[in-house]
Amino acid sequence: MRTIFLHLHPQKVNASALRINRTFGLGGMAALLIAVQLLTGILLRFYYIQNPASAYDSILFLKNNVLFGQFVRNIHYWSGVFLLMIAFLHFLRVFFTGAFRGSRRVNWWFGLVLLLLIVFANFTGYLLPWDQLAYWAITVSTNIIGYLPLAGDALRTAIIGGRELNGSTLQNFFNFHTAVLPLLMVVLVIYHFWRVRKSGGIMLPGTPDNSEMVPVMPYLVFREFIAALVLLAVLFATSALFNAPLLEKANPVYSMNPTKAPWYFAGVQELLMHFHPFFAAFVIPLLVMLFLICIPLIKIDDTQEGHWFISERGRQTAKSTAVFAIAVTLAGIFFNAWVMNFEIMLPGVPAWISNGIFPAVILLVLMAAFFYFHLNRKMLTKAELVQAAFVFIMMAFIVLTVVxxxxxxxxxxxVWPWNV
Ligand code: HEM
Incomplete structure (x- = not known):
C-alpha cells in the first residue's frame, strides 16, 4: 500500500506530458472531487437520519439551523454533479487520444466500472432527502430496472426492498451511498492511479525518447495545484449561488407531473418513449456497454496513439458523424412524437416488433448507409471507423439526455425549455 502512494508520480516526467491539452487535468480533478465528496459526506452524516419519517426534517434542520449546513449540502450536491461530468469528459479524453490499448486497457475497463460507480453514487444519494423530487425520480428509475427481461421485476423488488419505495429502500440506498460505493470507489481510484504509473505515465504521441525530462516537483505539482484551486473556486461559487434542490416532503399518493428520472438517466427515459422497453432498457444499453468493453480488444494496425482523433481525416469524420448523429436522433424523436408512431399505426403487430425491431432496423440501416458511404468515399481505417461509431453513440446519448x-x-x- 505504501508504494502505491509513493508512486503516484514518478520523480521526473516528460516535458511534453505537461501540455494542458494532453489530459486537461481531468483525472486529477475527478480524484479531488471524490475527496470533497467524502469529506462533505462525513459532515452531512452527523445530521442526516435515514428513515422516511425523519429524513426530510433532518435535511430541513441542517438547512435552517446548522451553521454552513446548506453550504456543505450544496458542495456535496454540486461536487457529485461535477464529478460525473468530469469523469465523463475524462473518459472522452482517454478515448479520443487512443489511450486505452495495450497495458492501458485494464485501466479502461476499471475506468468504466468507476464511471458506473459514480452514476450509482449520485443515484443512491438522490433519494436520501426523501422529498417529492427524490421519491418520484427514484420511482421511475427503478421502474426502468423492472423492464429488464426475466430477472427485472425480482431485481427491482430486491433493490427497493418491496413493491414500492419504503423505509427499506432508504436504508438500502443509504448503505450503498455511504459505505459500499465510497469504499469501492476509493480502492479502485488508488488502483487506477497505480496502473497509470505502471503503463509509464500518460499516453504521449510517438516515442519521445529524446525529449526533455523535468522534475515533477515543481513542474507537474504546481500545475496540479493551480488546477485544484480553480476547480475548488468554481465549485464553491456554484455552491454559494445555487442551492441543492429540495421540494416538499415525499408524498407517495401524489405523483409529480412530469415524473422525470435524474438527469443522467434522462437519456434512457427518453429512449423508452420511442422504443419498446426490452430494447430501450436492455438491448441498446447492453450493446453500448459491450461495445465500450470490447473497444480495446479490436485489432487495429493503423493507430496513432496519443494523437487527438487519430488523424486529420479522423477528426473530420468525427465531426461529420457528430452532425449526422444529432440530426438522426432529433429527427427520430420528432418523427415518433408528431408524425408516426409504429405501435399506433400497426395495432395488430406485437409491440416488441412495431416499437422495437422496426425502429431498430431503420436506425441500423441509416447507420450502415452512413458508414458505408464514409468507408467507400474516404477509405477510412478501422480505428477511424470505430471512432466514428463511438462518436455516433455518444452524440445520440447526449441529444437524448438534453431533450x-x-x-x-x-x-x-x-415543450420549450422555459415551459418545462
Ligand atoms: C473517479 C474516476 C476517475 C479518476 C479519479 C481517474 C483518474 C485518472 C488519472 C489521474 C489519470 C492520469 C491522467 C489524467 O489525469 O487524465 C487517469 C488516466 C486514465 N484513465 Fe482515469 N480516472 C477516472 C475514471 C476513468 C474512466 C471513466 C475511464 C474510462 C473508461 C478511465 C480510463 C483511464 C485510462 C485508460 C487512463 C490512462 C490514460 C493515458 O495513459 O493517457 N478513467 N485516470
Missing part, C-alpha cells in the same frame, strides 16, 4: 432534461414538460410532452 429529456430540457424539452419534456407536463405529461412528458415536447
Amino acid at each position: 429529456g432534461v430540457f424539452f419534456r414538460g407536463k405529461d412528458m410532452e415536447l
Whole structure:
C-alpha cells in the first residue's frame, strides 16, 4: 500500500506530458472531487437520519439551523454533479487520444466500472432527502430496472426492498451511498492511479525518447495545484449561488407531473418513449456497454496513439458523424412524437416488433448507409471507423439526455425549455 502512494508520480516526467491539452487535468480533478465528496459526506452524516419519517426534517434542520449546513449540502450536491461530468469528459479524453490499448486497457475497463460507480453514487444519494423530487425520480428509475427481461421485476423488488419505495429502500440506498460505493470507489481510484504509473505515465504521441525530462516537483505539482484551486473556486461559487434542490416532503399518493428520472438517466427515459422497453432498457444499453468493453480488444494496425482523433481525416469524420448523429436522433424523436408512431399505426403487430425491431432496423440501416458511404468515399481505417461509431453513440446519448432534461414538460410532452 505504501508504494502505491509513493508512486503516484514518478520523480521526473516528460516535458511534453505537461501540455494542458494532453489530459486537461481531468483525472486529477475527478480524484479531488471524490475527496470533497467524502469529506462533505462525513459532515452531512452527523445530521442526516435515514428513515422516511425523519429524513426530510433532518435535511430541513441542517438547512435552517446548522451553521454552513446548506453550504456543505450544496458542495456535496454540486461536487457529485461535477464529478460525473468530469469523469465523463475524462473518459472522452482517454478515448479520443487512443489511450486505452495495450497495458492501458485494464485501466479502461476499471475506468468504466468507476464511471458506473459514480452514476450509482449520485443515484443512491438522490433519494436520501426523501422529498417529492427524490421519491418520484427514484420511482421511475427503478421502474426502468423492472423492464429488464426475466430477472427485472425480482431485481427491482430486491433493490427497493418491496413493491414500492419504503423505509427499506432508504436504508438500502443509504448503505450503498455511504459505505459500499465510497469504499469501492476509493480502492479502485488508488488502483487506477497505480496502473497509470505502471503503463509509464500518460499516453504521449510517438516515442519521445529524446525529449526533455523535468522534475515533477515543481513542474507537474504546481500545475496540479493551480488546477485544484480553480476547480475548488468554481465549485464553491456554484455552491454559494445555487442551492441543492429540495421540494416538499415525499408524498407517495401524489405523483409529480412530469415524473422525470435524474438527469443522467434522462437519456434512457427518453429512449423508452420511442422504443419498446426490452430494447430501450436492455438491448441498446447492453450493446453500448459491450461495445465500450470490447473497444480495446479490436485489432487495429493503423493507430496513432496519443494523437487527438487519430488523424486529420479522423477528426473530420468525427465531426461529420457528430452532425449526422444529432440530426438522426432529433429527427427520430420528432418523427415518433408528431408524425408516426409504429405501435399506433400497426395495432395488430406485437409491440416488441412495431416499437422495437422496426425502429431498430431503420436506425441500423441509416447507420450502415452512413458508414458505408464514409468507408467507400474516404477509405477510412478501422480505428477511424470505430471512432466514428463511438462518436455516433455518444452524440445520440447526449441529444437524448438534453431533450429529456430540457424539452419534456407536463405529461412528458415536447415543450420549450422555459415551459418545462
Ligand atoms: C473517479 C474516476 C476517475 C479518476 C479519479 C481517474 C483518474 C485518472 C488519472 C489521474 C489519470 C492520469 C491522467 C489524467 O489525469 O487524465 C487517469 C488516466 C486514465 N484513465 Fe482515469 N480516472 C477516472 C475514471 C476513468 C474512466 C471513466 C475511464 C474510462 C473508461 C478511465 C480510463 C483511464 C485510462 C485508460 C487512463 C490512462 C490514460 C493515458 O495513459 O493517457 N478513467 N485516470
